[in-house]
Amino acid sequence: MPGIAHESDGDVVRLRPVTEPDLAMFRRFCTEPGLIGLDWGGFRDPGESVRRFAVDGMLSAQDGRLVVEAGPDAVAAGFVSYRAGQYAPRADYWEIGIALLPQWRGRGVGWRAQALLCDYLFAHTPVQRIQAGTHPENLPEQRSLEKAGFQLEGVVRACEFRAGRWRDGYLYSRLRDDPSPWD
Numbered sequence: 044m045p046g047i048a049h050e051s052d053g054d055v056v057r058l059r060p061v062t063e064p065d066l067a068m069f070r071r072f073c074t075e076p077g078l079i080g081l082d083w084g085g086f087r088d089p090g091e092s093v094r095r096f097a098v099d100g101m102l103s104a105q106d107g108r109l110v111v112e113a114g115p116d117a118v119a120a121g122f123v124s125y126r127a128g129q130y131a132p133r134a135d136y137w138e139i140g141i142a143l144l145p146q147w148r149g150r151g152v153g154w155r156a157q158a159l160l161c162d163y164l165f166a167h168t169p170v171q172r173i174q175a176g177t178h179p180e181n182l183p184e185q186r187s188l189e190k191a192g193f194q195l196e197g198v199v200r201a202c203e204f205r206a207g208r209w210r211d212g213y214l215y216s217r218l219r220d221d222p223s224p225w226d
């Protein structure tokens with residue numbers, strides 16, 4: 044099953060749909076300052092994830108969220124997200140995102156989860172392109188994207204207002220025909 048699980052030396056990273064017990068983790072990302080990392084933009088409605096989960100389990104045709112499971116006990120380590128975009132008619136793409144809980148960072152989970160999500164999206168949708176944005180100071184995400192098979196495309200100037208001012212972002216992409224990071 045492409046994009047569901049990756050095992051290396053008995054260490055498994057898995058993607059699965061959100062379940063009700065995971066909603067507490069989503070609420071934490073909305074209300075604990077900085078838990079989500081550099082994307083922290085102030086307190087957000089913690090009820091939004093509960094309402095969204097009730098509508099479609101956070102899986103629509105246009106966007107979705109999957110829980111990243113890791114460790115021997117297969118606990119929820121964070122989540123990945125995807126959202127549809129379009130550069131031109133018949134030129135659809137996905138933009139992906141990720142946030143792991145702090146205790147799961149730097150343990151080889153993030154790059155594998157993003158590589159799994161690419162396998163999943165390329166297997167189940169015909170898109171040619173998956174993109175991801177990150178911050179110039181987010182070295183873990185830059186390296187994680189590169190390990191997941193992404194290439195840096197360039198700097199997107201003043202694309203986000205964060206921590207008091209407009210800031211540049213880095214845009215990465217992985218194309219369907221790019222080399223797989225598992226090979």
Ligand SMILES: CC(C)(COP(=O)(O)OP(=O)(O)OC[C@H]1O[C@@H](n2cnc3c(N)ncnc32)[C@H](O)[C@@H]1OP(=O)(O)O)[C@@H](O)C(=O)NCCC(=O)NCCS
Nearest residue numbers: 080142143148149150151152153154177182183184186187
């Ligand atoms: C960004 C994030 C997803 C990366 O996942 P991760 O599991 O921590 O990273 P990995 O363990 O898969 O590491 C991937 C690579 O990055 C490197 N890396 C990890 N942490 C690093 C750090 N603090 N500084 C420099 N490199 C780092 C690893 O060494 C590895 O490269 P290597 O194999 O060449 O050594 C994760 O740290 C996270 O959720 N951070 C908070 C939320 C966030 O920033 N999301 C992205 C927003 S754009």
